[in-house]
Each structure stands twice: as structure tokens, then as C-alpha cells.
Amino acid sequence: MKSKLTNCLRPLLLGALLLSGAVHADVRPLDSVAAIVDNDVIMKSQLDKRVREVQQTIAKRGGTNVPPADVLEKQVLERLIVENLQLQIGERSGVRITDEELNQAIGTIAQRNNMSVAQFQAALAHDGLSYEDARDQVRREMIISRVRQRRVAERIQVSEQEVKNFLASDLGKAQLSEEFHLANILVATPESASSEAIQAAARKAGDIYTRLKQGADFGQLAVANSGSDNALEGGDMGWRKAAQLPPPFDAQVSALSLGDVTEPTRTPGGFIILKLLEKRGGGNVTRDEVHVRHILLKPNEVRSEAETKVLADRLYERIKGGEDFGDLAKSYSEDPGSALNGGDLNWVDPQSLVPEFRQVMADSPQGVVSKPFKTQFGWHILEVLGRRATDNTEQAREQQAMMVLRNRKYDEELQSWLRQIRDEAYVEIKLPGAEQAAQADQ
Template sequence: MHFKLHPKLIGLCAGLLLSTGIQAQMVELDRVAAIVDNDVIMASQVEQRMNTIRAQLAERGAGELPSDEVMRNQVLDRLVLESIQLQMGERAGIQIDEGTLNQTMAQLAERNGVTLEQFRAALERDGIDYGLAREQVRRELIINRVRQRRVAERIQVSDQEVRNFLNSEMGRYQTAADYRLAMIVLPVSENATSEEARRQSEAADEIYRELQAGADFTSLAVSRSGGEHALEGGELGWRKAVQLPPAFVNAVDEVGVGGITPPLRSPAGYHILKLLDKRGGDNLMVNEYRVRHILIKPSEIRSEAEAAQLIQRLYERIGNGESFENLARAFSEDPGSALNGGSLDWVMPDAMVPEFREMMVATPQGQVSAPFQSQFGWHILQVMDQREVDMTDEMREQQARNLLQNRKFDEELQTWLQEIRDEAYVEIKS
């Protein structure tokens, strides 16, 4: 049986980040490519990531690829940022247990419509070692949790912003469409001089002219974009219209599917967008879940490992017949639900953090989930009931809040990545 992995799955598993285990497999006579705080990036890691990205871009049918020097610089910059975030995760005690990792790998396979064994075989057929891909997923999860903790805490959405949004034209059409986009970014920092901004504007105009003349968008994104998704050919995936600045939505609507916008200015710099696909969003029915959970938080007196052990013991006690409700009242550290036996009442998936949402949706009604971790700590949950409801005013407000938070998160992430890069000790070796 032969099939191709979806590019997003290849992208998630592509490349190998820094780890002692992986470094132990480095070839002899390797050399240091960069020193990043208390870590190092080896030249072989850079070459290995470059090879994987080339294969990934070829899978997408990219045209002429950038030179080795340009790609090496892009890859090294990506590895530097990954190393900084992984070290932040290590200092914060963030760990991904084997159960969570196994579940994530199974979910990756399921999303691609294959079994885990077929997923593994497909990776290895494409030259990606399954064990190393599994470690890459672990690191992706750590980086995502670091970002959720450090970036999300910088974001606030007021009730007035939500009301203004719902009363706006964009808010009224929030369910109208989803866009699959690719983007080339030429960043302009807040402290940039007018001359620096002018040079970036001219560079954006030049890239746009090349695209209009038939240049490959993916290749130019890899070689010229300064955005986080450059090495994925600039592809952002699916975004709701309300996650995008109104000017972006208007521009991609004007060019249509397959079209490329002229350079667009934002506080972060200049952006060139390509609309890869568009789909309607007029289904106003949503699933709600009546769910309860138990939360155990790591603290100064309880390590991450001890929190994981305690939630596992509670999971086993429920499996042996003890009352979920009573254990939630006695142990859960979510003050909003503990007194109610862990009940969160009816919730929408979009209102929950990703780890909780995915576990809630995957857990059959009446069953208790295996322990899992989110940015808040360790959980177990039980889905008591499920229903499909029309979009209500309350749901609209929550959806608007989530979408505004996502928009702000995307904007804040780029700023935060630049800040941590500037604050880190980075020495690039020639």
C-alpha cells in the first residue's frame, strides 16, 4: 500500500532539533555551527534539516530552490530559535510523557487517514527515521507549550473589544469563509529607521515583480521571507477571516484563489499573500460537551513528575470504582470546578486549550480519559454528554474572543521570537 503524507505532517516531523540523544548519533569530525546560550548546534544538524526541507519542498512541487548558502542561513536561524525555546522549556520543567507522545503520534496518523504502522512505514519510506521523528514531535510539543505560557500571558482581550468586533462588518461575517494562505514577510522592527523601512518596502516590491513574472512563491518564501513559516514555503494553513487584519482579507478576496497580493504594510513589516484555497463557513451548528475534569498543578513543592504520578493514581482509583465527583472535590486544583465535582458544565471545543480540546473530542461519552498535560497542569476528564446546538449570543462572544486572541497571539508571537533572539547569547561559527 503506497500513499503520500500530507505536507503538514511531513513538516511537523521534518528536521531534527537539539538533543543529547540525537547528538550522540552525529558523525565523527562534526563541527559546531553555533553556540546558543548553554546549547550548541552542530553542522550536521543544519545539513540534516536542509536535506529534509529540500525533500519536503520537492514533495510540494516547488520550483527552483534557493542556494545552499541562503537555505543554510535560514535553517540555522530556525534552529537557533528552536534551541532558545527548548532551553526555556527545560528551565520551566516542561516535559512530554510517553503516553502523551504516543497519543500525539496516533493522532497524526489518524488525521492522515492511516494506521500508526502505516504512518511509520510512510515516514521511513520518505527517508525519515521514525524514532527521530518521534523525538521531533516531542520537541514541537515542548515549544508549543513554551509559547502558550510565555506569549498567551501577554495577550488580553477586553469585553469592549469583543462587543466592537461583533458589531463590526468583519464580526458579522466571522463564519463566512476560511482561507488557506501562504505569506512572504519582510519584517520591519519598531525601532527601524525610515531608511531601513524604505529598503524593506523596495525589497517587497521587487519580490512582487518577480512573482508577477512567474517566479515560484514557495522558493521565494524559503529564500527571502523573514517570517516564522519561511521554511514551509510560507504556508500558514487555514485561517478564519477574523484572524486576519481586514486589509489582508480584502486583498486576498480581490485576487481570488491562486492569486498573489501586492505588498501589504502592517506594524510588523511588509507582507505578500498567496491565496491557496478558500472554503465557506456558513454552518452555524456547533458541538458542545458536558464535561468534568480533575486538574493537578506542578508547584514549588510538587515537581512535574510528582504531579504526573498523582494524576495517574487518581485515574487508577476512578478505574477501580471510586467516584470521579468525590475525587475532584478532594484533589482538583481548578477552583472554578472543584466544588462542583469537577464539572465545567457545557463547553465548546474552541473555548478550551488545544490539549484539553483534542482529548475531550477524542474521549467517548461516559469514559474517563487517560492523564494528559496542558499549560495549566495535568488533567483527566470525563465527557458526560454531547449535543449539537445553534450558534447563540454567548457562543458568538466566546468565538469572537478566541479569534481575537488567536489574531493577537500570531502578532505577538513574532515580536516575542525577536525579543528572545535578541536576549540570547548566540555565536555563529564560520
């Protein structure tokens, strides 16, 4: 593999050298290969660009002690290698992101930041970032997400019995009401690490713990030292249930106060330190439900949009004139699921309905028939028959338990899979001093 890639690159490098010799007035530094990763390469320009982006992100989070460039470069390159491997898997598997899907994802990102797409582009430009580069990064992340879904998430199964056992356990009962926002630092050790390597990792983890207790910034130390997949995000793990964490971390986080860190704990992958950033949860879960009935009229080949609207208006007037809503729904409604029941949808969760229907339903007083309105399905007339709040605690607990167990299995499987594809890949670091650094690590 190495010789093939070298042969492919040699003509390009030779041409570049000849060109630079012919044009002495405009000498520019050539791009170079930072790493060979199976059938692809990571260029030094890619690495430098990502390092700059990470530095900007750290600065925005208020970080003052940015790790040295060589330390950050090593972390970023490892991230790029693992990303590249997943993208190659996506390419071989035929994973494609259409422009429509990408545009929708960009729109969602902008919306989450309370921006239009145009404002999002302007914000990127203000930060010195290219909109096209941002689109490319989102596309890459979507491909990686789909690869992980196929290779990891789809293999995870949680049985009803597992859910029942979890809910009946002391841990399940104690922890479902609380969530923890956590960050971690992993001082990694290889699977076949020698006792000397394990002791060195233990000393490094202990030193990091001491610095944290003395007030060092957790995020900065994570960026500089953590071997976890989330290192460049300051070790941020997001929100987790204690039960999602393998022992003994499930018990440790429950005993932490906000801002506390755990002592380094040995795991199969190395030594882990956790920090509790936030805590939330508690209380019963209720769900608002609405008892509603409706009449649906759809435009078709025989009846135009305008004619459908006219018919809806006529039915509305007939109901206002005293005719029975249920009888008219049985005669005219084109919703096969409710027409025979007089248009009755029974008790429904408003969140399960399309936004236009949900809004009209929310604005309609109980017992008052709405004026005709349009959704993607056609023209509707609705009447709210009742509203209630139901105790959904047990159902919510089962859903939470299912999610906790799936997330626990997913996290373990994902890290194992990432290590596997990294160990099985052909990777050659081409940065200056890479060989000496590798020998020092051994």
C-alpha cells in the first residue's frame, strides 16, 4: 500500500519540483502528506486547518491555556485518522448524502442557533470560516453518523426482560429520576500494554488529577491529554444517566457535587477521570392529551382545490346551522381511520399531529367548531371535545430505561469498534519526528 501511494504521488511531486525550479519569483511551500490511512491520505493542509478550527473553538469557550501546537496536532491528527477510516467505510458501503438532505441539516443547525441560513452564513464569515467548508464538514459528519448507525447501532438489541430487570433493580429505581452532564479524561493504555506502560499511564492520570484538584482547567487538560473520542470537545460527554455508565462510575457520579472530579479509575481502555458539570431530573411525567374529532376533505381529479375549500365552507355552515358533526363526518370525511366513528380521533398527543392541525386545535375552545383550515392532507374542520393531563410516568420510565440500556451498549460497542478499525488499519504518520515519537511511546 505504501509503495503504491508513493508511486502515485511521485509524478505530482516531481512536476511540482520542476515547476518551482522554473519560476523562481513565486516560491510557495508545497503541501505534504501528514498520514497515509489505508487507501487514502491526510494532507498537512487538512491537519493545519483542523488545528486552527480547534484552537478557535477552545478560545471561544474562554480557554486561555491552549495546549502546545505539537500536542494539539497529535490529538487532531488521531481524530482525522479515525474520521477518515469511517468515511472510507461509508464510501465502500455506498453511503451518500443528497444536497436536499444536506440543506435540511444546515437549516436545522441554523434554526437551533436561532438564525436563518443567511444569518448562519454571515456568522461563519464573521468567524473567518467558509460556508462551503462548513457544508463539507456537516456532510462528513452525516456520513460518519450513518456508518455508525449501520455498523454499531443496528446490532444493539434491548429485550423487554432487560427493561423489566433494570426497572426492578435498585440502580434503575434510584437513577432514572436524575441525569448528569459529564466530561471525561481518558489516559489510554493499549490492550497488550506492558506493566511499565500501565504504571506510566497511572502516574500520568494521577498527575492530571492532582492538577485538577489544584484548579487546572478540565477542558484544556482533556484536549491536551485525553485519548477519548470527545477529547477535542474538552471531554464533554453530554447528559447521561448514572445507569448508562459501567461500574464503578454509576455509583461515583451519584456521590459527586457539581464541579467535582473522580479519582483516576482503571478500565480496560485505560484510566478515566470524570467531572460533574450539571445535574437535572426528578418528578412525575405528565402528558397533555386532547379529545378531538374532525372532517377531512381532499382535492382530487374530480374536485379541485378551490372546490374542496367551497365544500368545506358549506359543511362548516351546516354544522353551525345545527346539523350533527358526527353525521356529516360519516357522510363526507375522507379520513378512513376516523370517518366511520363520526370523525372521532379519540384522545391524542398533540405532538403526534402536524403543526397546522396542532395549532388550530390549541386555539379552539372546547365544544367550538373551527373554521375550515388546510394542512398537507387537505381541508379540515375540527372540534375539541375535551382536554386532560395523563400520568405518563410508567410509560416514560420504560422508554427511559430502554434508552439508557441502548446508550450504554452503544457507547461500549462504539469505542470497541473504533479501536478495532484503528488497530486493523494501515496507518503511517509522515510528520517530522513521528518515528521517534512512536518509539518513545513504546
